[in-house]
Amino acid sequence: MKKLLIASLLLAPYIPAYAENAPIAGSVQTRCLITTDTNGVFGNPLPSKLSTASADGGVLPVIRYDVTLANAYLAKVTTPTSFDSSPSLVDSVAWTGSTAVTNTSDAGMSGYEAAKVTYGYTTQFDLTIAGSTWFSSTVAAVYGGTKSFPGGSYTAIVLAECIAK
């Protein structure tokens, strides 16, 4: 065994080593990536109210925008005005919604919240700095004034848009 080992060591320099290059190619482009960090959950603080606010027992939906080029995109987040799915409802539902910046990857983005533009249920942010920005939406639905929501599953959709400038 010892002789075999010594023989192997002596032969090692004479065994040719084969190698092959394996190139990895890629390109970096200007891009906007929309990521859902947290799906929202409705809390039910009152029989007639569903809300994503933490104080109401809900979970705010959180959406992250990643942009690689400064001043190239507008972020628009639109809160829902109807349920995507729900039990049958016989009365109207009153919706309220708002979107705010909750976290940023660059301190320079601190001005996004003050500069946002709100029209209807849509909030628009001008992404003037490259990096990541997190937005959360507070959504509330009130049924027929004081009626109770019927039992069942309710879902509503937040629309997150990234529009090139």
Add this chain to the structure above:
Amino acid sequence: MLLALLPFGNAIAHEMTPTYPKFTASFMAGISVTTLNLFNKRKDVAYYEIGVFTDEWEPVPFVSQYTVIPMEYLDTISFDVYVSNLSVDSVEYICSVSQIQAGATVSSKICSRIK
């Protein structure tokens, strides 16, 4: 009451490039073409709808391999958009919108702009 309970902490993403596509002459006379790439990192989305719009967000007639693109999770697809030369100057945005299925709570839309 059963509320909308959905898993959170689940990152799902949608991406479309290039940001500023350009139309060029296609192999057909009177038709211009541009190529875009779509990446689907959303497990809850299997289809994306493509749309072409003016600066006033009016739809512009176009042709592509798909109007609604089927995409599996982690798929990257390259698709062509063909527009008549009569309409190409009015094209401002090309957008992809996720066609969400039951259970999803966020619909994502990304628009590239023609320069």
